[in-house]
Structure formats: structure tokens, C-alpha cells
Amino acid sequence: MASKERDLPITDLGTLKALAHPLRMKLYRCLVVARVATASQLADQIDEAVSLVSYHLRKLAEHGLIEEAEPQSADGRERWWQPASDGVSIRDKDFRDAPERAAAHLSATRLFHEQRADMYRRYLDERPTWGPEWNSAAPDNEALLRLTPAELAELGEELLALAKKYDEKGRAAEAAGDTEGRENVALHVYGFPFRI
Template sequence: MTDRDRDRRIKDVGTLKAIAHPLRAQLYRLLILNRVATASQLADQVDEAPSLVSYHLRKLAEHGLIEEAEPRSGDGRERWWQPASEGLSIHDEDFRDAPEKAAAHSAASRLFFDQHVDMYRRYLEERAHWSDEWTSASDNSEWLLRLTPAELAELSKEMYAVVRKYEESGRAAVAAGDTEGRENVAVHTYGFPFRV
């Protein structure tokens, strides 16, 4: 990847709508995990036709979310893809200035949340098939705090830094061949105000 950003900040509605498609969001997540893949490989993982997956990958590429990768095989017909950045970030303040932008941001946020819930629900349904070690290590916590906006922002920043530390050490270990006992792990956090 050339000139990779740490996280790509999405600021326009077109790009937001491109990633806020259920299959595209799923394909993007798989590319983040796999680092590089072909449409056929991803199609097997999402149980869709390679032609449909290829179409959606091209849409993600049109918005600069993914890019072509160096071929990993001698088959010149295969097109390899990779994320164009380490991840994505979407901030509410980038979509507040017009009702249609705010509506697009809300719709995208709901889609991502629903996908997070589906991932966790799948884990709960499959939990009996995971080892005691994995189920003991898994976490589902809720903290109810009294904070200011500045304190919540600082908390989010600190949590982000901790997750990044583990992400980097995990990737380094895998790159060094240390894959024993490693699984994909989802970490979802939500920090938001509410009134009772």
C-alpha cells in the first residue's frame, strides 16, 4: 500500500453511502482481517457470487476505500484487493450541516450497529463451541458514568489507544509467524449520553 493513512476519515455522503451498504461493509471488514484477497476468495466467505462481490469491490475502490494489491499468484486474471488505509473513521460533526447528510450518517450508524449486534448474537449462539479459555476471556460489560463531554472524549481516546496497541502487537505476531491460538476478535465500544 502506498502512503497509507492510519484511518481514513469519511467526510462525504457519497463515500459514506458506499461503505454503508450491508455487503460492502462486510467485504471491507473481511479485507481488514485478510489484508489481501480476491473477489472469489471473499465470495466464498460471504456466500455470494464472485461477480456480485467483484461489483461491490469496484464500488469500494471508486471511493478510495480499497485498492488493488500486488498479485499473489501467477494467474493474471485474478484481481487482488487490499484496504486503502488501516481502517475508517466517521465523525458526526462532518455530517451535521445538512439534513440529508445527517440522515445518511444516522442510517449508516444504524447499519453498523445492527451488524455489530449480529456478530455478537452469532457469538452467543456459538459460545458452547468455543473453548473455556475463549469464553472466559470474552467480555460483555456496561459502565454507567457521570462525565462531561471532554471526559467522554478523553475516555474514548484512551480506549482507542489501548485497542490500537493490541491490534499492532497482534499483526506483528502474525507477521512473525506466531499464529497459534489466535482468532479474529471484535471489540465494539459505545460511549454516548442518555437521560433516564
């Protein structure tokens, strides 16, 4: 298979709405982590009916967010799925041109942030099960800066590049067999202006 696109830009309303569904976003995130999976495997992970998961996977595929993958087993009845890219990018500037598009972007952004907050709350609830090494390693920081929009954009690009560097390093180590102590890690970075 050819190398996947790094970040698939979402600029049309239909694709944004397809992804901005709570179950579809959860499925998409699970598939990015698993890299390849069947509807039944994903249904087990999120505790939903296989038929419902299959329906939503087809919707994601219709919009080019996921695609069929090479079968991972000899069972020809199983349909395997994979993300169509290494991630997606959804930019405010692509949805400012009409009120309906701006409202859909805001609604999607709220959903994504709510799901991320839920992920973090779950980690906090499960913190005792991760042990001191993971708890000491997990950053929890806040920085209050004085920046221009250009400086904030530059900072965001540098943080994303640094996260991608560590992702590539971890994936390469895992591909080489270094799996000891390796877990999925979510890194959420928000930068926004505020006034007191």
C-alpha cells in the same frame, strides 16, 4: 508499498453512502480481516455470487476505500484487493451541516451497529464451539459513568489507543510467526449519554 493511512476519514456523502450498503460493509470488514483477497475468495466467505461481489468491490474502490493489491498467485486473471487504509473514521461533526447529510450519517450508523450486533449474536450462538479459554477471555461489561462530553471524548480516545496498541502487538507477534491460538477479535465500544 508505502505505509497505509491509519484511519481514512470519511467526510463526503458519496463515500459514506458507498460504504453504508449492507453487502459493501460486510465485504469491507472481510477485507480488513483478510488484509488481501480476491472477489472469489470474498464471495465464498459471504456466500454471494462472484459477479455481485466484484461489482461492489469496484464501487468501494471508486471511493478510495479499497485498492488493488499485488498479485498473490501466478494466475494473472485474478484481481487482488486490499483496504486502502487500516480503517475508516466517520464522525458526526462532519455530517451535521445539512439534513440530508445528517440523515445519511444516522442511517449508516444504524447499519454499522446492526452488523456489529449480528456479529456478537453469532458469537453468542457459537459460544460452545469456542471453548472455556475464549469464553472466559471475552469481556462483556457495562459501566454507567457520570462524565462531561470532553471526558467522554477523552475516554474514547484512550480506549481506541489501547485497542490499537494491542492490534499492533498481535500483528507484530503474528508476523514473527507466533500464530498459535491467535484468532480475529472484534472489540465494540459504545459510549453515549442517557437519561432514566
